[in-house]
Amino acid sequence: MPDGSLMNTRPDAARAPSCCDEEAGLMPPAEARRRLLADAVPVEGLPVEGQETLALADALGRILAEAPAATRDLPPFDQSAMDGYGLAEADLAPAAAPALGRTITAGADPGPAIAAGETVRLLTGAALPEGVAAVVMEEHVALRAGQVLPRRALRPGDNIRRRGEDVACGEILVAPGTRLDARHLALLAAAGIAQVAVRPRLRVAVLSNGNELGGAIHDSNRPMLLALLARPEVACTDLGVLPDDRAAIAAALRDAARDHDLILASGGVCGSDADHLPGAIRDAGGWVRTLRLALKPGKPLAHGRIGRAACLCLPGNPLAALVSMLLLGRPLVARLAGAPDLPMVPQAAVAGEGFARKPGRAEYAPARIVGHDAAGLPILVREGSGGSARLKPLSRADGLLCLPASCTSVAAGDAVQFHPFATPLGL
Numbered sequence: 001m002p003d004g005s006l007m008n009t010r011p012d013a014a015r016a017p018s019c020c021d022e023e024a025g026l027m028p029p030a031e032a033r034r035r036l037l038a039d040a041v042p043v044e045g046l047p048v049e050g051q052e053t054l055a056l057a058d059a060l061g062r063i064l065a066e067a068p069a070a071t072r073d074l075p076p077f078d079q080s081a082m083d084g085y086g087l088a089e090a091d092l093a094p095a096a097a098p099a100l101g102r103t104i105t106a107g108a109d110p111g112p113a114i115a116a117g118e119t120v121r122l123l124t125g126a127a128l129p130e131g132v133a134a135v136v137m138e139e140h141v142a143l144r145a146g147q148v149l150p151r152r153a154l155r156p157g158d159n160i161r162r163r164g165e166d167v168a169c170g171e172i173l174v175a176p177g178t179r180l181d182a183r184h185l186a187l188l189a190a191a192g193i194a195q196v197a198v199r200p201r202l203r204v205a206v207l208s209n210g211n212e213l214g215g216a217i218h219d220s221n222r223p224m225l226l227a228l229l230a231r232p233e234v235a236c237t238d239l240g241v242l243p244d245d246r247a248a249i250a251a252a253l254r255d256a257a258r259d260h261d262l263i264l265a266s267g268g269v270c271g272s273d274a275d276h277l278p279g280a281i282r283d284a285g286g287w288v289r290t291l292r293l294a295l296k297p298g299k300p301l302a303h304g305r306i307g308r309a310a311c312l313c314l315p316g317n318p319l320a321a322l323v324s325m326l327l328l329g330r331p332l333v334a335r336l337a338g339a340p341d342l343p344m345v346p347q348a349a350v351a352g353e354g355f356a357r358k359p360g361r362a363e364y365a366p367a368r369i370v371g372h373d374a375a376g377l378p379i380l381v382r383e384g385s386g387g388s389a390r391l392k393p394l395s396r397a398d399g400l401l402c403l404p405a406s407c408t409s410v411a412a413g414d415a416v417q418f419h420p421f422a423t424p425l426g427l
């Protein structure tokens with residue numbers, strides 16, 4: 001969330017009007033997030049039901065349920081870290097000229113021990129025979145008449161990977177609750193772990209609400225939300241579009257609550273005559289809390305529960321649905337799935353344009369990178385005019401410019417905060 005730490009509130013901020021009446025009493029997004037997560041059944045407290053055992057190849061992105069322990073040391077034996085020559089301790093002195101013996105490749109039996117005055121050629125990863133105290137890299141020796149003449153002094157252990165120096169047998173390899181990515185799969189594979197126990201997928205039912213959808217207005221929120229939820233630890237059910245009919249919505253919610261952990265809706269939360277979702281949650285036997293957030297876009301929001309299923313109702317305007325999903329929906333999904341939260345940590349950026357704004361709500365605006373300043377920070381301009389019903393600016397943006405609620409104006413060159421859509425490493 002923007003906290004203003006990087007944002008230059010303009011010097012005239014003190015003279016600017018404070019939040020207008022319409023904005024009074026709005027809840028800061030961080031507080032809404034805290035409440036949402038507090039109401040989510042703490043994952044730690046849940047029995048690990050329906051835990052699955054998967055082959056490593058199928059476990060990418062899943063949340064580890066049980067801690068696998070190493071059944072062997074890694075590396076499993078002392079080995080050479082370089083292509084070079086293995087020297088006995090007595091031959092580490094500068095004038096040594098041991099006789100060259102056999103070659104040991106990676107995967108080969110190391111054979112008998114070497115004695116003082118003997119050396120073996122070792123390829124990277126080759127197991128060391130007894131007696132090798134250090135390995136000299138091949139580019140650091142001269143070869144003469146069957147002898148190896150190291151050109152630099154060596155210390156015992158140089159260029160040797162010791163058995164167990166990476167992982168000791170019995171050590172926990174990956175903590176439960178970890179989202180398994182490429183790094184963890186590599187470690188588990190190296191340790192000879194072929195299967196892992198993972199948490200069950202979080203079952204999420206996604207629906208849209210509004211009589212206009214499917215007529216002149218196409219539903220854009222559902223494909224967007226389903227795409228945001230297309231993650232290995234989540235299994236989505238698409239409930240389609242529900243009409244503005246409270247009884248029909250309540251019936252669908254009651255049904256969905258039986259076999260889902262989360263019901264995610266958009267539209268129909270604002271509180272007008274045609275906004276039926278909160279009432280339908282109550283009719284379905286659940287409880288619901290409607291919130292008005294100090295967030296632009298994303299002011300209306302409702303959350304609650306029907307039986308064991310959490311309910312989150314996002315605003316209907318598509319940009320508002322996206323911002324609310326990123327700020328509040330994703331942490332909730334992570335909490336319910338037993339996954340680590342993916343904190344939204346903003347990057348430092350520079351405003352490429354000046355503008356005034358009404359304070360009172362933290363703002364997330366689609367923005368494009370138009371260059372970089374001397375320090376390498378991205379220079380941003382807003383894309384589009386800020387309407388939360390508009391999707392084209394969003395599709396052309398590089399990320400979201402975020403402004404704290406207190407900000408009244410921005411000048412070109414001001415420090416600002418930015419959430420890029422593309423993450424650099426993407427593990």
Ligand SMILES: Nc1nc2c(c(=O)[nH]1)N[C@H]1C(S)=C(S)[C@@H](COP(=O)(O)OP(=O)(O)OC[C@H]3O[C@@H](n4cnc5c(N)ncnc54)[C@H](O)[C@@H]3O)O[C@H]1N2
Pocket residue numbers: 208209210212213217218219220221222266267268269270271275297298299300314315316317318320388389
């Ligand atoms: N008198 C007030 N009116 C509105 C307020 C307000 O405070 N007072 N808030 C505005 C804000 S901010 C938002 S956001 C919207 C949210 O309203 P709802 O969540 O109840 O959403 P709807 O009224 O159903 O729809 C709003 C808008 O979004 C379109 N929409 C809805 N669902 C979809 C979808 N799945 N795909 C594409 N577009 C969708 C819908 O057609 C409306 O145009 O309320 C403002 N009004």
Ligand code: MOO
Pocket residue numbers: 295296297298299300315317320388389
């Ligand atoms: O905040 Mo509404 O959520 O601006 O579109």
